[in-house]
Amino acid sequence: MISYRKLIPCIYIAGGKAIKWFNDREVLADNVVELAKHYSDRGADELLIFDLSDSDDDHEASLNLLRQIHNVISIPMVAGGNIKRMEDVQRILYSGAKRVILNFSKPDSAEMMAKAAERFGKEKVAVSLDDFDGLFKHQHLIEDNCSQLIFMHRLDLNSVVAVTDIPCVIVTDTMEELELFKILKSEGVKGLSGRYISQPEMNFNDFKELCEKEDIQMTSFESIMEFSQFKKNPQGLLPVIVQHYQTGEVLMLAYMNEEAFNQTVKTGRMTYYSRSRQKLWLKGETSGHFQYVKSLTIDCDLDTLLAKVDQVGAACHTGNPTCFFQPIVGSDNNEKSPVQVFEHVYQTIIDRKNNPKEGSYTNYLFEQGQDKILKKIGEEATGIVIASKNPNPEELKTEMADFLYHAMVLMVEKGITWEDITNQLLQK
Numbered sequence: 001m002i003s004y005r006k007l008i009p010c011i012y013i014a015g016g017k018a019i020k021w022f023n024d025r026e027v028l029a030d031n032v033v034e035l036a037k038h039y040s041d042r043g044a045d046e047l048l049i050f051d052l053s054d055s056d057d058d059h060e061a062s063l064n065l066l067r068q069i070h071n072v073i074s075i076p077m078v079a080g081g082n083i084k085r086m087e088d089v090q091r092i093l094y095s096g097a098k099r100v101i102l103n104f105s106k107p108d109s110a111e112m113m114a115k116a117a118e119r120f121g122k123e124k125v126a127v128s129l130d131d132f133d134g135l136f137k138h139q140h141l142i143e144d145n146c147s148q149l150i151f152m153h154r155l156d157l158n159s160v161v162a163v164t165d166i167p168c169v170i171v172t173d174t175m176e177e178l179e180l181f182k183i184l185k186s187e188g189v190k191g192l193s194g195r196y197i198s199q200p201e202m203n204f205n206d207f208k209e210l211c212e213k214e215d216i217q218m219t220s221f222e223s224i225m226e227f228s229q230f231k232k233n234p235q236g237l238l239p240v241i242v243q244h245y246q247t248g249e250v251l252m253l254a255y256m257n258e259e260a261f262n263q264t265v266k267t268g269r270m271t272y273y274s275r276s277r278q279k280l281w282l283k284g285e286t287s288g289h290f291q292y293v294k295s296l297t298i299d300c301d302l303d304t305l306l307a308k309v310d311q312v313g314a315a316c317h318t319g320n321p322t323c324f325f326q327p328i329v330g331s332d333n334n335e336k337s338p339v340q341v342f343e344h345v346y347q348t349i350i351d352r353k354n355n356p357k358e359g360s361y362t363n364y365l366f367e368q369g370q371d372k373i374l375k376k377i378g379e380e381a382t383g384i385v386i387a388s389k390n391p392n393p394e395e396l397k398t399e400m401a402d403f404l405y406h407a408m409v410l411m412v413e414k415g416i417t418w419e420d421i422t423n424q425l426l427q428k
């Protein structure tokens with residue numbers, strides 16, 4: 001049984017813009033990336049993205065949008081559309097998609113599904129269906145080669161459960177809340193998508209509260225400990241150390257009371273208790289610099305919480321990335337982890353591109369364009385080969401550092417992040 005349901009807005013991309021529905025080409029949003037981030041920031045659990053492009057050029061543009069979307073959202077995305085060959089499957093997954101959607105109404109989709117599952121694993125494959133026929137005819141093949149079903153219409157969902165145990169996402173055009181509740185109460189449903197869920201003004205947390213009143217369990221963080229089990233300070237507050245989940249950098253220290261803790265767990269956004277204002281404080285409510293929960297861990301004495309978060313913008317009200325930026329004794333310049341160094345240099349390159357500085361070599365590379373960047377990467381790669389013949393490793397260190405710097409310039413130029421690279425390394 002699927003215990004928790006997800007709210008999953010869908011984005012249809014046509015001509016580089018988000019349209020209202022697969023058969024309604026009226027523009028919903030000119031900026032697809034901003035729309036995706038909007039859904040992510042408003043409490044969506046996942047994204048469905050369909051590429052409706054007809055030409056290879058438009059398909060290439062859609063793939064580029066997928067990469068940009070992956071860089072700005074904090075939730076998984078599942079994507080498909082215009083898939084003609086295995087290379088398309090690979091490129092969608094490499095863009096950052098959690099799964100690729102294969103349309104089972106198209107010829108050769110069964111064969112492509114089996115190949116995709118063999119190469120990337122069935123957990124990377126989702127199948128979209130317009131009716132039951134494909135499921136009935138290919139039940140065992142689908143169960144062996146995919147991990148998610150996406151039904152594109154309202155159906156007799158109890159029949160789906162009777163046929164397969166694969167979790168289903170329902171994409172529906174209904175705007176009736178009672179009908180949506182009925183769908184979400186169906187045993188085999190994992191997630192709900194469609195027109196109602198994909199409204200730009202949709203508040204997902206509010207709708208989840210309505211669902212909970214209907215005894216529908218919605219996806220959220222669930223604490224295995226009660227706040228009463230923690231050891232609080234004399235004011236009844238629990239200190240919280242906040243750390244960036246990727247770099248490990250300590251961002252800030254704040255406090256929670258029971259209400260703030262429960263709100264954080266419920267919404268997935270860090271909420272604190274402001275001691276100066278004597279009230280709850282949703283981090284980022286006024287600045288937009290939200291902190292999205294990745295994990296919460298209590299220490300051995302049960303008196304301090306460690307929160308690993310995805311930080312939007314700066315953590316400190318001064319505009320600094322972290323509140324801990326004022327040196328008092330010593331220096332940690334030589335103690336940063338490799339991850340922090342790579343991310344710091346990468347972010348500096350992004351800043352140079354967005355805020356050019358006169359005389360900056362990085363800006364010179366961006367001004368000269370991709371060909372110049374590629375030429376420098378080639379030169380540095382040759383330098384590595386030559387330096388490796390030298391018994392003294394110092395020259396090789398310099399050449400490899402230069403190569404990595406220029407590679408990062410190319411990453412920024414192409415919209416690739418270190419997370420994209422590490423995800424690929426994990427698949428090796």
